[in-house]
Amino acid sequence: MSQSTATELLPIGAFARRSRLSLKALRLYDRLGLLVPARVDRDSGYRYYSTDQVERAQLIGLLRRLEMPLQRIATVLDLPAPAAVAEIGRFWAETEASVEVKRRLVAYLERHLEGRGEPMYEVMQREMPAQRVLSRQRALTVEHLPAFIEQAYRQLTEHARSSGASVAGSLFVIYHGEVNQDSDGPVEVCLPVEGAVEPTEEIGLRIEPAHREAFVTITRQQTDFPGILDAYAAVDRWVKHNGRTPAGSPREVYFADEAQVDPDDPFCDVAFPIER
Amino acid sequence: MSQSTATELLPIGAFARRSRLSLKALRLYDRLGLLVPARVDRDSGYRYYSTDQVERAQLIGLLRRLEMPLQRIATVLDLPAPAAVAEIGRFWAETEASVEVKRRLVAYLERHLEGRGEPMYEVMQREMPAQRVLSRQRALTVEHLPAFIEQAYRQLTEHARSSGASVAGSLFVIYHGEVNQDSDGPVEVCLPVEGAVEPTEEIGLRIEPAHREAFVTITRQQTDFPGILDAYAAVDRWVKHNGRTPAGSPREVYFADEAQVDPDDPFCDVAFPIER
């Protein structure tokens, strides 16, 4: 019985080899309360770990290889197995999402750096009639933007449908203020409608006035950050070079269905209202 | 002509807004020589950037979003466009590779945490006859291991084929020392052969002696790190619990073709030579 069922105490070096963690890391985890030695000698300060702690130590090591922060590892370790798996899954989904963003950025950089001096966007002008729109407005930073547009789109179409009104044009999104990591808009999602419909507490009903606008049409791929900034820059430059005066907030008009569009198909207009 | 073709000088705040970089970052890039202001006032120390520098600044910002280190960004910025694209591609490939490793780690954690107390590996014994092997040995860390095994496999089979000898058993890999980030083996890749064949400077020819070994068979999926450690631990435990004495370096026997095997198909044996 005394052979290997008993819980042995290991000094830090032996425990480090078994758990494949460094001495420095083990001392840090002790100080943070993440992995406290089974016994610490009063006099010498020597740390002694039980063999039972090897599994926890290895798990910490594996989670660190995922670059999970120690704080978050602490919460995972406090969870029962199924919840811990779910939490790891959530963390990993965040990583995959950020990798996907970077992947698009790499694609943009490749196109952008290869194609210096390529034909630029062709900026055009058009007259927009007054439009009756259902709208939803909110202040938010860029990370919540796609989800908000998606949700607002569903909400507005559903409200129109259930009121018996019909959709009378393409969804567009007005940026009343800048939207990025720090700046939070506000952003207004607008759906042109025809027929009887009432506003609600969340959904506004208003007339977007007739105006002239300068715009460029971009493809699905070009709407990915940061490519879309090129489109804004192109329209902005055009407006300045032609001595026009801005007359409203910039907007994006989504005239195609995302699900049915190739990366290189026209998908969206970036438009600036200008004075006539 | 004086309208917008002239190079304007911007103080740091204006330049920060245009380039979407922080003041702190700009001052750091200045100090590192990564992005030096066009002019610095002798007396006040005020930094003035030219509008021409906006593009470089934005590129730095984008590369930082990929989490490329500043050192590496410096090299990218010194390259002509095509070489810069290639360098970004190499960097990104490294990122994707490390994500793939982590992806497998997550898969392992999910199986491992869900299935606590699952049936463990079944350790078996067998007698191995003496084998005549072509072998290639090298000291390397874990990151270069897969490439080395792949390359050695091709080299050994090619050498056997061109000598008119025939392959007489499964490729196996002997770990004469531990292989991980710090420890570099050495590792020996062995291919059993029959018929006339000569050693070369790189390729050895020797007799792997007959021996008894304890082993477990694992699936393709289980060979991914860190799952494979479980197999090693299982055999190690078995050897100790059964009072057997190790009689050689641990090894992995690859008896199936990686290209034709499902993740859950048997793929490899993890074996420890033991005394009889």
Place this chain on the structure above:
DNA sequence: TTGCTCCTCACGTCACGTGAGGTGGC
């Protein structure tokens, strides 16, 4: 004169790595 912008310097963050200098057990 008041704000705003700019400056440098110092300290904090995160998860450690790498000594320096000293102690304890076999």
Place this chain on the structure above:
DNA sequence: TTGCTCCTCACGTCACGTGAGGTGGC
């Protein structure tokens, strides 16, 4: 007694963020 292992403390790394305290230009 000699090595080896352990201890704490301090400083370095990386790319900044966040004040503190002070200056300069309109």
